[in-house]
Amino acid sequence: MDSNKKFLNGTLNTIVLALLRENGKMYGYEICQLTKEKTDNKILLTEGAIYPTLHRLEKDGLIISSKEKVNGRTRKYYAINQSSLQEVESQIDLLSQFTGHLRSLLNLTT
Amino acid sequence: MIPSAAIISIIVKALRSAGVRDAEILEEMVDHYLIVIENEVANGATEAEAIQHTINQIQTTNLSNLTVNKTKKWPFLLFTLMFLTGGYSYLYQPFPAKKPLAIAELTTKVQSPPKGWPIAEPKAEISSHFGLRKHPVTGAKNYHRGIDIKAPIGTPVLATGDATVKKVGYNQKAGRFIILQHDDRYTTKYFHLSAISISEGDTVHKGDTIGVSGNSGMSSAPHLHYEIIDQDAAIDPIECIGV
Numbered sequence A: 001m002d003s004n005k006k007f008l009n010g011t012l013n014t015i016v017l018a019l020l021r022e023n024g025k026m027y028g029y030e031i032c033q034l035t036k037e038k039t040d041n042k043i044l045l046t047e048g049a050i051y052p053t054l055h056r057l058e059k060d061g062l063i064i065s066s067k068e069k070v071n072g073r074t075r076k077y078y079a080i081n082q083s084s085l086q087e088v089e090s091q092i093d094l095l096s097q098f099t100g101h102l103r104s105l106l107n108l109t110t
Numbered sequence B: 001m002i003p004s005a006a007i008i009s010i011i012v013k014a015l016r017s018a019g020v021r022d023a024e025i026l027e028e029m030v031d032h033y034l035i036v037i038e039n040e041v042a043n044g045a046t047e048a049e050a051i052q053h054t055i056n057q058i059q060t061t062n063l064s065n066l067t068v069n070k071t072k073k074w075p076f077l078l079f080t081l082m083f084l085t086g087g088y089s090y091l092y093q094p095f096p097a098k099k100p101l102a103i104a105e106l107t108t109k110v111q112s113p114p115k116g117w118p119i120a121e122p123k124a125e126i127s128s129h130f131g132l133r134k135h136p137v138t139g140a141k142n143y144h145r146g147i148d149i150k151a152p153i154g155t156p157v158l159a160t161g162d163a164t165v166k167k168v169g170y171n172q173k174a175g176r177f178i179i180l181q182h183d184d185r186y187t188t189k190y191f192h193l194s195a196i197s198i199s200e201g202d203t204v205h206k207g208d209t210i211g212v213s214g215n216s217g218m219s220s221a222p223h224l225h226y227e228i229i230d231q232d233a234a235i236d237p238i239e240c241i242g243v
């Protein structure tokens, strides 16, 4: 998992944005679970990675948080800040273009 | 059934040890780890196993990016306000709670231990330190749960922080003693007094005189025995004084 961790470093922000854009409102644990499911247990986000990322994205105004009572306790949800949607879209586009370039560099024969 | 307040307190303690201080992040992380525990229990683990596993996870995960203290003043005020107006309760339903644990209590848990010096003699000598030692009376090796401060009988003994008086009493070992409750986390104990000037339930403030030192109980010379208890564990008062 360590090599995944290394690759994730620069891209986790954008991955989180993409997950939120696709799924609407989510909380930290849910994002970890979804990532795990989508990658067939290959990418496991730790709390030490996901929460600081969420907090930074919120600070940067790309996502917004809200709190809800669930089972009587407070749960913090995150969603794309609709007024930053354009910026979010362009970040996701850039990463997706970049992974396309990577693919063509790594599979030189195709 | 382990009370939810106890589970939350275990999680908070582990997170604090990992350096997480921010009240809002603590609240979010507590929710995260409670889900982890709930899921493990749903998958057949016992509560104790799930808690142990979660604590291990907290200890082995790198949480350093969560430890930056980015607290602004106003969220704390907001929490306190919400708590006072009853806007917040922190029930954890799957494990029946003894009482709702509010975010304000979580905030309390990140408070520091009482910092005051317990006797009206700032330069008094410490005759016995915290930790393993030979007992001055019995000669047996034991763990000293506090510090002994040399003081002539009659020296005023001072509350080391704001508190309510949890217990005053007398027993053969401690002699005349006082226990102060500072919040739901820290208590302080004052032993071998010759007189006590407060009663159970009183509110005291840091620096208030609560009694005078003496030589009562199992004591070989006039001194004050002073302890700070963090939940159940005695901690070294020297590490706390003036910090």
Ligand SMILES: [Zn+2]
Residues within 6 Å of the ligand: B128, B144, B146, B147, B148, B224, B225, B226
């Ligand atoms: Zn002692």
